[in-house]
Amino acid sequence: MADSIMYQEDCYVILEPDRPEQFLSEAELLEKLKDILQQQEELPRDLQKFNSLEEQAQHLLETSCEFNVSPSQYLQWYVTRLEKR
Template sequence: MPDPRMYESDTYVVLEPGQPEIFLSAPEMLEKLQKILSERQDDLPQDLQKFTSIKDQAQHLLETSCELDMEPGQFIQWYMVRLEK
């Protein structure tokens, strides 16, 4: 059973081809996904098509995935990380 502390982070590392890695807070990550999804409502992954709002789509994606294909050879990946304080 996974340690519940694994899910106590609110920071994500974001990886995109040709870009340096960036760290985003959970609200910033949600906003980034909403922006991406708003630009591709006509080309959504099947599991997101059941959601009517972009916010719900982004929240579902954030909670259930760690990668989104953008176009052939392009993607965005995100991983929850815990930064030492």
């Protein structure tokens, strides 16, 4: 049986071209995703079925770890757990 700690999330590390990595909480990442989605002229087909920006961002967060903003821009995110020792 898997240890339940595997499913606990502290934060996300965010990777973008030409920028240092960032650590964001889930709420902060959702806001970032909403901002990016709001600026898109055309959304991927799997996001078009959702009526609200909140639902689109939540679906993206739960089912992906990368979003292509433009041909040369992308956003990647990975869950990470930060521990102080």
